Amino acid sequence: xxxxxxxxxxxxxxxxxxxxxxxxxxxxxxxxxxxxxxxxxxxxxxxxxxxxxxxxxxxxxxxxxxxxxxxxxxxxxxxxxxxxxxxxxxxxxxxxxxxxxxxxxxxxxxxxxxxxxxxxxxxxxxxxxxxxxxxxxxxxxxxxxxxxxxxxxxxxxxxxxxxxxxxxxxxxxxxxxxxxxxxxxxxxxxxxxxxxxxxxxxxxxxxxxxxxxxxxxxxxxxxxxxxxxxxxxxxxxxxxxxxxxxxxxxxxxxxxxxxxxxxxxxxxxxxxxxxxxxxxxxxxxxxxxxxxxxxxxxxxxxxxxxxxxxxxxxxxxxxxxxxxxxxxxxxxxxxxxxxxxxxxxxxxxxxxxxxxxxxxxxxxxxxxxxxxxxxxxxxxxxxxxxxxxxxxxxxxxxxxxxxxxxxxxxxxxxxxxxxxxx
Amino acid sequence: xxxxxxxxxxxxxxxxxxxxxxxxxxxxxxxxxxxxxxxxxxxxxxxxxxxxxxxxxxxxxxxxxxxxxxxxxxxxxxxxxxxxxxxxxxxxxxxxxxxxxxxxxxxxxxxxxxxxxxxxxxxxxxxxxxxxxxxxxxxxxxxxxxxxxxxxxxxxxxxxxxxxxxxxxxxxxxxxxxxxxxxxxxxxxxxxxxxxxxxxxxxxxxxxxxxxxxxxxxxxxxxxxxxxxxxxxxxxxxxxxxxxxxxxxxxxxxxxxxxxxxxxxxxxxxxxxxxxxxxxxxxxxxxxxxxxxxxxxxxxxxxxxxxxxxxxxxxxxxxxxxxxxxxxxxxxxxxxxxxxxxxxxxxxxxxxxxxxxxxxxxxxxxxxxxxxxxxxxxxxxxxxxxxxxxxxxxxxxxxxxxxxxxxxxxxxxxxxxxxxxx
Numbered sequence: 123x124x125x126x127x128x129x130x131x132x133x134x135x136x137x138x139x140x141x142x143x144x145x146x147x148x149x150x151x152x153x154x155x156x157x158x159x160x161x162x163x164x165x166x167x168x169x170x171x172x173x174x175x176x177x178x179x180x181x182x183x184x185x186x187x188x189x190x191x192x193x194x195x196x197x198x199x200x201x202x203x204x205x206x207x208x209x210x211x212x213x214x215x216x217x218x219x220x221x222x223x224x225x226x227x228x229x230x231x232x233x234x235x236x237x238x239x240x241x242x243x244x245x246x247x248x249x250x251x252x253x254x255x256x257x258x259x260x261x262x263x264x265x266x267x268x269x270x271x272x273x274x275x276x277x278x279x280x281x282x283x284x285x286x287x288x289x290x291x292x293x294x295x296x297x298x299x300x301x302x303x304x305x306x307x308x309x310x311x312x313x314x315x316x317x318x319x320x321x322x323x324x325x326x327x328x329x330x331x332x333x334x335x336x337x338x339x340x341x342x343x344x345x346x347x348x349x350x351x352x353x354x355x356x357x358x359x360x361x362x363x364x365x366x367x368x369x370x371x372x373x374x375x376x377x378x379x380x381x382x383x384x385x386x387x388x389x390x391x392x393x394x395x396x397x398x399x400x401x402x403x404x405x406x407x408x409x410x411x412x413x414x415x416x417x418x419x420x421x422x423x424x425x426x427x428x429x430x431x432x433x434x435x436x437x438x439x440x441x442x443x444x445x446x447x448x449x450x451x452x453x454x455x456x457x458x459x460x461x462x463x464x465x466x467x468x469x470x471x472x473x474x475x476x477x478x479x480x481x482x483x484x485x486x487x488x489x490x491x492x493x494x495x496x497x498x499x500x501x502x503x504x505x506x507x508x509x510x511x512x513x514x515x516x517x518x519x520x521x522x523x524x525x526x527x528x529x530x531x532x533x534x535x536x537x538x539x540x541x542x543x544x
Numbered sequence: 545x546x547x548x549x550x551x552x553x554x555x556x557x558x559x560x561x562x563x564x565x566x567x568x569x570x571x572x573x574x575x576x577x578x579x580x581x582x583x584x585x586x587x588x589x590x591x592x593x594x595x596x597x598x599x600x601x602x603x604x605x606x607x608x609x610x611x612x613x614x615x616x617x618x619x620x621x622x623x624x625x626x627x628x629x630x631x632x633x634x635x636x637x638x639x640x641x642x643x644x645x646x647x648x649x650x651x652x653x654x655x656x657x658x659x660x661x662x663x664x665x666x667x668x669x670x671x672x673x674x675x676x677x678x679x680x681x682x683x684x685x686x687x688x689x690x691x692x693x694x695x696x697x698x699x700x701x702x703x704x705x706x707x708x709x710x711x712x713x714x715x716x717x718x719x720x721x722x723x724x725x726x727x728x729x730x731x732x733x734x735x736x737x738x739x740x741x742x743x744x745x746x747x748x749x750x751x752x753x754x755x756x757x758x759x760x761x762x763x764x765x766x767x768x769x770x771x772x773x774x775x776x777x778x779x780x781x782x783x784x785x786x787x788x789x790x791x792x793x794x795x796x797x798x799x800x801x802x803x804x805x806x807x808x809x810x811x812x813x814x815x816x817x818x819x820x821x822x823x824x825x826x827x828x829x830x831x832x833x834x835x836x837x838x839x840x841x842x843x844x845x846x847x848x849x850x851x852x853x854x855x856x857x858x859x860x861x862x863x864x865x866x867x868x869x870x871x872x873x874x875x876x877x878x879x880x881x882x883x884x885x886x887x888x889x890x891x892x893x894x895x896x897x898x899x900x901x902x903x904x905x906x907x908x909x910x911x912x913x914x915x916x917x918x919x920x921x922x923x924x925x926x927x928x929x930x931x932x933x934x935x936x937x938x939x940x941x942x943x944x945x946x947x948x949x950x951x952x953x954x955x956x957x958x959x960x961x962x963x964x965x966x
Contacts, residue, residue, distance in 0.1 A: 143883070147906045226928065232917055234927065241939055242909070324939055343761075345940050366962035373964035461565070483957050484569045487664070495654055495960030504965070505656065505956075506648065517663055517746055517953035518767050519941040531939035534927075535905050538917030540788035542795035543926070 131315040134303045135322045138243045138268035141300035145266050146240045148297075150217035156295035157213035157260055161206045163291035164256065167283070168202055174279035175252065182276055190380065194250040195277055205253045208509040212260045215508045218526045219266045233537045238530040240266030242324040245316055246511065247272045247338070249330035252280035257509045258327075259288050259302050264508075265529040270323065272305040272316060274330075282306055310337060317342035324531075327524065329512050347520055349512030351439045352382030352467035354497045357456040357482070359473035360393035366494060367472040368402055373496040374470065376409055380441050382513055383468045383500040387436060387446040389456045392418070395449045400424035403447070411443045418449035436463040453478050457485040464488060466515045468497035489515055489522035553737040556725045557665060557744045560690035563722035564664045567688050570719075572639035578717035579635035579682055583628045585713035586678065589705070590624055596701035597674065604698055612802065616672040617699055627675045630931040634682045637930045640948040641688045654960045660952040662688030664746040667738055668933065669694045669760070671752035674702035679931045680749075681710050681724050686930075687951040692745065694727040694738060696752075704728060732759060739764035746953075749946065751934050769942055771934030773861045774804030774889035776919045779878040779904070781895035782815035788916060789894040790824055795918040796892065798831055802863050804935055805890045805922040809858065809868040811878045814840070817871045822846035825869070833865045840871035858885040875900050879907040886910060888937045890919035911937055911944035 129137075145153075164171070175197040182192050224236040244267045246258040255271055262269035273281035285304030292301055305312060317326060317338055326346045328334050338346055356374050358367045374385035390398055399422040403413055407426050414431040415423060428447070435446040436459070450456045453471075460469050470492035471482040479493045490500045500522060502510025507525025514520040520528035551559075567575075586593070597619040604614050646658040666689045668680040677693055684691035695703035707726030714723055727734060739748060739760055748768045750756050760768055778796050780789045796807035812820055821844040825835055829848050836853040837845060850869070857868040858881070872878045875893075882891050892914035893904040901915045912922045922944060924932025929947025936942040942950035 143907070143909075146909075228921075228926065228928065232921060239909075339765075345938070347940075363962065369962060369964050377965055479959075485565070487565075487568075487661075488955060490956040490958060493957075493959045495958055495963040496965050498965040499650075499654060499958060499963070500956075504650065506650065516767070518769075521953055522956050531943055533910060534912040534922075534944050535915075536912060536917055536921060537901075537915045540785065540791060541917040541921070542791050543799055543918050543920040 131305065131312055132319065134305060135243060135270060135316070135319045137300035138270050138303055139322050141298040142240065142242045142268040144298040145263070145268055145301055146219070146242070148266065152296060153217070153264055153266070154213040156263060156292050156297050157209050159291040159295040160256070160260065160288045161209040161213070163287045164202060164206050164209070164284070167287050168199060171197060171202060171280065171283050171287070172199070174283040177279045178252070178277050187276065191250060191276070195252065195280070197252060197280060201253065205256050208257060209260045212264050212508045212526075215264065215526060217264065218530050223532065230541050231538065232541050235535045236532050237535060238527065238532050241529060241531050243268045243270060243322060244529060245270040245272065245323050245326045245344075247313065247316070247326060247328045247330065247334065249274040249334060250276055252277040252284055254329055255281050255284040255304070256288060258511055259285070261509060261511050261526060261529060263292070263297070263301065265526045267529055268301050268303075270303045270305065270316065272313070278306055313337060314341040317344055317346070320344055327512055347512070347514050347524065348516060349514060349524070351465050352384070352513070352515070353387070353437065353439045353463060353465040354383060354385050354468045354470075355387045355389055355460050355464060356385045356470045356472065356497065357389040357450075357460070358391060358394060358398060359453060359471055359475060359478050360391040361475040361478065362391075362394065362398075362472040363474055364394065364398050367398065368405065370470065370472055370494070370496050371402060372405060372409070374498055375406065375411060375445055377496070377498055379443055382439070383497050384441070385445065385470075385497055386438060386440050387448065387463070389459060390419070390447070390449050391453070391456070392449050392451050395419070395422045399447075400426065403428065406445060409443075411445050414444060414446045416448040419447040422449065439465070453481055457482065461485075461487050467513065468492065468500040470495065470497050489513070553727065553734055554741065556727065557692060557738070557741045559722035560665045560692050560725055561744050563720040564662065564690040566720040567685070567690055567723055568641070568662045568664070570688065574718065575639070575685055575688070576635040578685060578714050578719050579631050581713040581717040582678070582682065582710045583631040583635075585709045586624060586628050586631070586706070589709050590621060593619060593624060593702065593705050593709070594621070596705040599701045600674070600699050609698065613672060613698070617674065617702070619674060619702060623675065627678050630679060631682045634686050634930045634948075637686065637948060639686065640952050645954065652963050654958050654963050657957045658954050659957060660949065660954050663951060663953050665690045665692060665744060666951060667692040667694065667745050667748045667766075669735065669738070669748060669750045669752065669756065671696040671756060672698055673751075674699040674706055676751055677703050677706040677726070678710060680933055681707070683931060683933050683948060683951060685714070685719070685723065687948045689951055690723050690725075692725045692727065692738065694735070700728055735759060736763040739766055739768070742766055749934055769934070769936050769946065770938060771936060771946070773887050774806070774935070774937070775809070775859065775861045775885060775887040776805060776807050776890045776892075777809045777811055777882050777886055778807045778892045778894065778919065779811040779872075779875075779882070780813060780816060780820055781875060781893055781897060781900050782813040783897040783900065784813075784816065784894040785896055786816065786820050789820065790827065792892065792894055792916070792918050793824060794827060794831070796920055797828065797833060797867055799918070799920055801865055804861070805919050806863070807867065807892075807919055808860060808862050809870065809885070811881060812841070812869070812871050813875070813878070814871050814873050817841070817844045821869075822848065825850065828867060831865075833867050836866060836868045838870040841869040844871065861887070875903055879904060883907075883909050889935065890914065890922040892917065892919050911935070
């Protein structure tokens, strides 16, 4: 296995930049072979990976990390299998590099193609989940980028072993040295150094909580795409199929409450509040959800225990078993509420009315707008992109799942026969 | 004509945000009618526009502005005609909003469409050229965005009259109030206020020099796309058609030296330096170009007066009658020089060799890579996008000309029949 030598952040990034020049011109077969090499190497080193992970978990328990965080940190054979499977799925995806997205001939005969090319060097800064080490590396390599990985101290052992296995396998597959780099967590100074490698690092993607985001916002001069919070809504329209609505709300809230595409607020049209809410709230309450209801939702609760919603509840991403509930008078009011309080992630309407569906689609300003489906589908895997590297709620470059294409920029190739501008 | 009332930057931007919600759902016919209204109104108010421009020019001359800057400031009937023509061409372009760029059905039956939607509020900060007022407004409206215009003090009168004509015409055509806003130049504090309207202004596009860029970089929390400098190269390969090469170099350097897609460095393969350089340098010298040549280019100059290039010359954007000239031993050396010193704008190779052409296209990291054509074609108009709002040398979101599509983001619309995630 590769030995780790201490090098500066600047050296690591410059080495990644040099590697990125070669990676950008590599054909898909070579990249896919490297990914298969990484997958096979992970399977071969399962025991070492699990040992390293056990050390991280012991340290986490000793330092009093919450059970939820320890779970995020945990690898077992099934999870490693899932990581390996994701690498192989990424290898099977079409290569985004070289894809011509537009092409035309100008009146003067110049042939113009706009085609996808790698960004160059992508740095991924993440917390806890050690599997991100491999996900991020695989997505970056497949899209022709060199990747600089910076994990958290909590997953230091797992991350180091996973990265080492990947670096080693990539090298054996003939990828240029520096294609994958791993910085073991070195505090805010290291982060600041990474975030100011202007002209060398082309993009930073943080995967972590608000603290990480704030820390980056303060120092970054390199472009950052924030995989931001999801304050997602389900709006049950007056014309909704209430059975569908019930199933969608349960799914959006409960199928996995700790993720960014889970619902945090339920909006119900006044015309169906009395019919829909009692049963719906009972189901949610029985599933352990604390319901933060506005006055009209409380009035319709029909004895189901709820608490009074505060103004802050409309803006909260609970990431747990809490749900804000409000009754609105109209579709317009629902859209206004969502645009005022939502984080622009995933928003759903349940309706049988085509006019409502279209107005919701046009009016809601979010990455993903759902009609009669759960918000939980916002995911690179679900959207057929392979494993995603995050979800963007910003509007520039990448909005929604960040997959292979979003890890590319493009260039215009213009071919002529001596054309000059008159 | 609309009267101008003093409102705060924050109020102006919030009003633009409200307008942007309505603009985003407006159909093309309505937007195109507003653009035609603006074009007609400009023609009707030519006299007032010219009067205001005369005041700006007088003030500029009094304050000792250079002739080049006064020229940038100047409007005459021909230039106003050109502005009007650009507005009408933008109206005729296809509406980018609603364009489906991808669409697919997921295995679970969900129908996913990725479609272009307006960004929301775009602020354009510009210097000198008063015509940008109208260009920027037309491009933003056509792409469904509200626009906040901030001109420079030097063009205060022209900008105010042009904006006023446009605001008035847009209102008469039924666009929501706040769709176009004009901030008369109010110094750095105003710029800082504009650049920190997080969540309200969705994008700032500066069109100006390095001072403006630096001022924004220091304060902006809102996303910025810098219409950056162009240090463009022409590389004459060993196999080049030297007649084509001569014409392309002359065009790239001399057709309009003051713009970002003009050539600033000429690289010549050592194999043709002695054949090509004497005549080429003579032509450039006779046209008034100061030639900053490296040692080998000086040796090949055959008596044409040149000066010795310094290390700084390779990184300079002269924007005038200067050209750096170097001889390189190989295509690889040329690519390396360009990637080290270029600004990633527009780079050209002149060659008859398909292997060289392909290696240059793959290896050069720039927005636009030309084979056997002048760098001067990097332009939204030339690329068929209509008037451009700038040229981006960054890699995220927009690279190259920023036209209508680049003023959009997108969203995913996902339609189902009650799907939930298993």
